[in-house]
Amino acid sequence: FFxxxxxxxxxxxxxxxxxxxxxxxxxxxxxxxxTTIFRFQGRTGRAGVNGTSQATNFxxxxxxxxNGTKIQWNLxxxxxxxxxxxxxxxxxxxNSTYINKVTLEKTDKNETKASFEGGISVTxxxxxxxxxxxxxFDEKYKNxxxxxxxxxxxxxxxxxxxxxxxxxxxxxxKLPNESKIFHEFGLSLGMPWFSSLTVTDKPSHPINPKxxxxxxxxxxxxxxxxxxxxxxxxxGNDECxxxxxxxxxxxxxxxxxxxxKTYEDQKNTLSNFPPNITGPSTLxxxxxxxxxxxxxxxxxxxxTVVLSLETDANDITLTGGCENGTLTWxxxxxxxxxxxxxxxxxxxxxxxxxxxxLCNCTVNSTCNFNASSTKMEMNSTKFETAGCNCTxxxxxxxxxxxxxxxxxxxxxxxxxxxxxxxxxxxxxxGPCPEGLSGDGKICTDIDECEENNSTCEQIxxxxxxxxxxxxxxxxxxxxxxTSSFSDINECLNMSTCVENATCTNIVGNYSCNCKExxxxxxxxxxxxx
Numbered sequence: 257f258f259x260x261x262x263x264x265x266x267x268x269x270x271x272x273x274x275x276x277x278x279x280x281x282x283x284x285x286x287x288x289x290x291t292t293i294f295r296f297q298g299r300t301g302r303a304g305v306n307g308t309s310q311a312t313n314f315x316x317x318x319x320x321x322x323n324g325t326k327i328q329w330n331l332x333x334x335x336x337x338x339x340x341x342x343x344x345x346x347x348x349x350x351n352s353t354y355i356n357k358v359t360l361e362k363t364d365k366n367e368t369k370a371s372f373e374g375g376i377s378v379t380x381x382x383x384x385x386x387x388x389x390x391x392x393f394d395e396k397y398k399n400x401x402x403x404x405x406x407x408x409x410x411x412x413x414x415x416x417x418x419x420x421x422x423x424x425x426x427x428x429x430k431l432p433n434e435s436k437i438f439h440e441f442g443l444s445l446g447m448p449w450f451s452s453l454t455v456t457d458k459p460s461h462p463i464n465p466k467x468x469x470x471x472x473x474x475x476x477x478x479x480x481x482x483x484x485x486x487x488x489x490x491x492g493n494d495e496c497x498x499x500x501x502x503x504x505x506x507x508x509x510x511x512x513x514x515x516x517k518t519y520e521d522q523k524n525t526l527s528n529f530p531p532n533i534t535g536p537s538t539l540x541x542x543x544x545x546x547x548x549x550x551x552x553x554x555x556x557x558x559x560t561v562v563l564s565l566e567t568d569a570n571d572i573t574l575t576g577g578c579e580n581g582t583l584t585w586x587x588x589x590x591x592x593x594x595x596x597x598x599x600x601x602x603x604x605x606x607x608x609x610x611x612x613x614l615c616n617c618t619v620n621s622t623c624n625f626n627a628s629s630t631k632m633e634m635n636s637t638k639f640e641t642a643g644c645n646c647t648x649x650x651x652x653x654x655x656x657x658x659x660x661x662x663x664x665x666x667x668x669x670x671x672x673x674x675x676x677x678x679x680x681x682x683x684x685x686g687p688c689p690e691g692l693s694g695d696g697k698i699c700t701d702i703d704e705c706e707e708n709n710s711t712c713e714q715i716x717x718x719x720x721x722x723x724x725x726x727x728x729x730x731x732x733x734x735x736x737x738t739s740s741f742s743d744i745n746e747c748l749n750m751s752t753c754v755e756n757a758t759c760t761n762i763v764g765n766y767s768c769n770c771k772e773x774x775x776x777x778x779x780x781x782x783x784x785x
Contacts, residue, residue: 262300262314263495263512266406266415267393272431273498274404274442275312276300279452281419281445282317283403285376285393293322294376296391296403297447299454301331303386303503311502313386318453321372324357328454329368334385339368365518381518384511388518404445418444489513530604531555533563533597537608539585540625540642542615546586551597551608553579559601566635569593590616592632592639609636617644620679621655649678668692668699691721711739730764756782 265271277300285294299316318328328340339346341355348368352361357373367381375394380387393401393408401408406415416424416432418441424432431437478501489506490496493513500509535551551574553561563581565574571586572595583597598607615623627643646655661683662673672686685696692699702709704723705716712725727733727741734740746752746766747759753768757778760767768778776782 262312264404267401267408268406268410268412268415270406270412270415272437273434273495274438276438276442276446277302277312279447279454281403281447283401283405285397286400295320295453296378297453303508311499315387316454317380317387317389319370319378320453321357325355326453327358327370329380329387331382331387335382337368337380337382383515384508386511388515416441420444529556530606531561531599531601533599533606533608535597535608538611538613540613541585541587542623543587543590546584548582548584551581551583553599555601559603561599561601564598565595566598567593567595587614590614594634594637594639596635596637611638611640613640613642615642616654618655620650621646648681667696672696689721713740728764753778754781
């Protein structure tokens with residue numbers, strides 16, 4: 257953190273006052289090559305009525321990130337600022353705006369916040385003729401800073417490192433003499449106005465160092481009654497008292513006190529750990545059935561935690577509401593809803609955006625919460641519907657329809673399928689066609705030949721749904737009965753045997769023998785003796 261007006265709290269939490277007048281390096285941030293990658297500078301002016309006091313405050317601030325946008329805040333009147341973007345006046349819109357490595361936005365306290373890429377932010381406000389600011393830096397910039405905010409390394413003793421490399425002796429507890437801080441540290445970080453990043457006219461003439469009075473000197477020279485009144489106004493805050501005594505203006509001190517309180521609040525908020533919430537992020541319930549879960553909070557800073565519920569549904573409730581709570585979800589409709597469980601310790605909050613999975617399946621099914629589908633996403637929460645595992649007689653998204661068991665043609669003959677109406681399960685099939693056997697779902701051919709169920713007298717040839725009969729060689733089909741056969745008289749054909757041979761018919765065959773007086777083979781040739 258860095259805070260100043262110019263009462264400065266360094267990044268290592270050392271509080272001191274520097275009332276220099278002119279242009280000063282608030283902080284330079286360098287990379288591993290010692291190249292400056294971020295610059296934050298400030299111009300101070302005389303505080304008090306007509307700017308004649310010995311005190312100063314910031315009247316212009318400017319920040320620039322390497323190869324990015326330059327942001328400048330100039331004091332306007334007493335309580336407002338003018339913003340310049342790359343030296344051009346800029347009106348900040350209501351919504352946040354991103355411009356080349358910088359996001360600009362208004363805070364809920366009407367401050368202007370610039371968030372730079374890389375983890376640096378500067379928040380500026382104007383009060384009673386002074387610019388106040390809080391700057392934050394990511395821890396990766398440790399040992400890479402220089403300027404009025406000191407060396408960022410968790411070591412308070414080396415924060416007063418001047419521009420020439422010398423260091424004020426400091427034990428981390430008792431501050432060095434205010435005059436030494438001013439002359440040996442603060443002024444070394446000044447720069448010529450013409451080399452500053454700020455775009456304004458030439459600054460006021462410096463205060464004569466001989467005329468400057470520091471805090472201890474003011475306490476010794478100012479009327480004790482004024483000191484007492486200042487102490488009452490400031491509640492013992494030294495920076496507030498100093499500004500009253502140096503400007504003779506109680507409102508300036510009050511503004512300093514308010515800025516100091518704002519800084520402390522922001523520091524506490526930024527350093528505060530949000531409460532931790534323990535509890536499920538996914539809730540599963542069936543329509544018209546309730547589910548109850550517990551949420552437990554823990555705060556490492558021991559802050560008081562309030563547990564709350566954000567939802568758009570009346571059927572989600574949270575009881576308890578302090579550090580722990582009981583959440584009940586009793587869904588009475590299937591309309592999408594959302595719910596967020598939030599824990600707040602007044603400085604920071606954490607939350608669990610719930611995923612609500614509703615089972616709207618009918619009684620003819622079981623809920624499958626592992627097969628859900630998203631119906632709505634809102635504010636980091638989800639509303640999903642569970643899948644339904646239907647019983648055998650039902651179908652549909654919620655298993656509300658009768659399942660037609662015949663729709664996939666499970667029978668051998670499609671037209672023979674008969675569906676059983678829900679809640680009865682299944683179907684039945686008609687008988688197999690003639691010539692086939694089976695249960696109606698699977699029908700196979702009957703082999704009449706194998707089972708000797710054919711009427712064939714000789715050869716049986718099986719076919720689908722039937723069979724054919726065939727005869728052996730030497731037989732022919734009986735014209736009156738295709739299953740019976742008669743012998744073929746081959747001897748009726750004069751050319752069956754050779755010349756000079758006698759043909760003799762036998763059942764299923766014939767024979768050829770040479771006639772008497774001839775010799776040879778009656779099938780081939782018969783020759784006279």
